[in-house]
Amino acid sequence: MNLSEVILQLLEEVPLFFGVPEELLNRHLEDASLISLTSGQTLLSPGESCEKIYVILSGRLRVNSGGLSDEPLALFGTGETVGEMSILDDSKSFSYLIADTDCDLLSIDHASIWSLINDSHQAARNMLNILALRIPISERSIHDDIESRQGYAGLNHVDELTGLYNSQWMYQMFSRQIHRCAMDKGYATLMMISIDQFKHYNQQHGRLGGDQALRTAAQTILSCLRPNDQAARFHGKVFAVFLPRTTTAEGSKAAERLRQQVEHAVIVTPSGDALPQVTISIGLAEVHTEETLEQLLQKTESALQRARLSGRNCISN
Numbered sequence: 203m204n205l206s207e208v209i210l211q212l213l214e215e216v217p218l219f220f221g222v223p224e225e226l227l228n229r230h231l232e233d234a235s236l237i238s239l240t241s242g243q244t245l246l247s248p249g250e251s252c253e254k255i256y257v258i259l260s261g262r263l264r265v266n267s268g269g270l271s272d273e274p275l276a277l278f279g280t281g282e283t284v285g286e287m288s289i290l291d292d293s294k295s296f297s298y299l300i301a302d303t304d305c306d307l308l309s310i311d312h313a314s315i316w317s318l319i320n321d322s323h324q325a326a327r328n329m330l331n332i333l334a335l336r337i338p339i340s341e342r343s344i345h346d347d348i349e350s351r352q353g354y355a356g357l358n359h360v361d362e363l364t365g366l367y368n369s370q371w372m373y374q375m376f377s378r379q380i381h382r383c384a385m386d387k388g389y390a391t392l393m394m395i396s397i398d399q400f401k402h403y404n405q406q407h408g409r410l411g412g413d414q415a416l417r418t419a420a421q422t423i424l425s426c427l428r429p430n431d432q433a434a435r436f437h438g439k440v441f442a443v444f445l446p447r448t449t450t451a452e453g454s455k456a457a458e459r460l461r462q463q464v465e466h467a468v469i470v471t472p473s474g475d476a477l478p479q480v481t482i483s484i485g486l487a488e489v490h491t492e493e494t495l496e497q498l499l500q501k502t503e504s505a506l507q508r509a510r511l512s513g514r515n516c517i518s519n
Contacts (some may be wrong), residue, residue: 205227205228205231205232205234209259209308210224210227210228212257212259212280212281212429213227213231213257213308215281215428215429215430216257216281216282216283216429217282217283217328217331217332217429217430218255218257218283218286218325218328218329218332219325219328220324220328220430221324221328222318222322222324222325222328223322226318226321226322226325227318229321230314230317230318230321231308231310231314231318232314233310233311233313233314234308234309234310234311234314235308235309236259236306236307236308236309237256237306237307237308237309238304238305238306238307239261239301239304239305239306239307240301240304241301241302241303241304242300242301243300243301244298244299244300244301245263245299245300245301245307246297246298246299247298248297248298252285252287252288253288253311253312254285254288254309254310254311254312255283255284255285255286255288255289255309255310255312255315256283256284256285256307256308256309256310257281257282257283257307257308257310258278258279258280258281258282258283258284258305258306258307259280259305259306259307259308260280260304260305260306261279261280261301261302261303261304261305261306262277262278262279262280262301262302262303262305263277263278263284263299263300263301263302263305263307264276264277264278264299264300264301264302265277265278265284265297265298265299265300266297266298266300276359276360276367277302277360277365277367279424279427279429280429281428281429281430282429283332284299286329286332286333287333288312289312289315289316289329315329331382359371361434361435363413363416363417363435364416364417364419364420364421364435365417365420365421365424366420366423366424366433366434366435366441367432367433367434367435368434368435369434369435369436369437371434372434372436372442373495375432375434375444376392376432376434376442376444376495376498377494377495379432379444379446379489380489380491380493380494380495380498382446383446383489383491384491384492387491388446388447389447389448389449389488389489390444390445390446390447390448390488390489391445391448391449391450391452391453391486391487391488391489392442392443392444392445392486392487392489392498392499392502393442393443393444393445393453393456393457393484393485393486393502394436394440394441394442394443394484394485394486394487394499394502394503394505394506395419395423395440395441395442395443395460395482395483395484395506396439396440396441396482396483396484396506396510397415397416397419397439397480397481397482398480398481398482398483398510398514398515399514400412400415400438400439400480403415403478403480407477407478410471411469411471411477414469414470414471414472414477415469415477415480416435416439418464418467418468418469418480419441419464419467419480419482420433420435420441422460422463422464422467423441423443423460423464425463426456426459426460426463427443428445430446430447431443431444431445431446432444440506442499442502449488450486450487450488450519453486453519454486454517454519457484457486457517458517460482460484461481461482461484461515461516461517464479464480464481464482465479465480465481465482465515466479467479467480481514481515482515483506483509483510483514483515483516483517483518484506484509484516484517484518485502485503485504485505485506485507485508485509485517485518485519486502486505486517486518486519487501487502487505487519488519505518505519506518
């Protein structure tokens with residue numbers, strides 16, 4: 203198939219294809235195919251051979267290790283890829299891969315990926331970076347499954363209330379992103395987001411209302427993310443977003459767009475009752491590769507506190 207301009211623009215932001223010339227993408231991905239899934243449809247089941255890499259063009263996929271109704275191990279959104287681990291040994295899937303929403307995927311066979319890697323040093327480098335991030339997570343998932351079978355509580359990387367990744371995942375992945383910045387001599391920005399006067403909101407509208415406000419804020423954050431951005435619920439009413447290859451000036455623009463989106467987002471309870479909108483304060487900090495994640499978090503929290511002291515519903519860096 204000939205890749206459309208829209209798909210090519212999206213692929214340019216996908217980590218696996220970042221920096222790969224458009225000419226090479228068109229040449230080596232000509233056998234790729236489009237797949238559309240409806241919400242809840244299973245793409246892969248445990249024991250099935252995984253012979254493709256999938257790029258999510260729209261929507262979201264989830265990974266379940268046990269039953270289809272279990273809490274997901276991970277969520278993958280627009281611009282992300284799944285199936286890279288299978289490139290190593292054509293292994294069988296050990297979990298369910300399910301459409302969390304209606305979604306469109308670009309399906310690429312292993313032969314096309316290897317052809318691209320052989321023809322592009324940048325694609326090979328991108329694949330190594332991705333595998334370096336994914337392998338520890340796979341090992342962690344296997345360890346958790348063993349613990350679960352032995353009667354221990356395994357680590358869940360997804361926050362049950364909001365659907366975002368949780369703080370345990372955040373500490374692991376954000377640390378790796380800082381290391382990757384250092385290796386690539388790159389740059390990035392960390393964004394910390396807090397719902398304003400959330401305690402008062404809970405008192406006014408009850409815990410269910412507060413929970414729905416958190417869900418709405420989380421979904422709004424997800425809708426504003428670029429393919430390479432990573433978001434997590436840090437704690438309570440606070441969220442964190444890692445913005446790779448983003449200056450603080452660019453991060454400030456993204457933060458302002460997000461602030462406006464949240465301010466106008468409609469909050470509706472499961473029963474259909476409309477609740478007042480919330481506002482957010484945002485702190486930004488530039489990632490310095492010589493600092494630890496803890497130091498970066500402290501710096502970003504200080505910026506967030508300045509935003510709160512400036513009257514809330516604003517941005518500080």
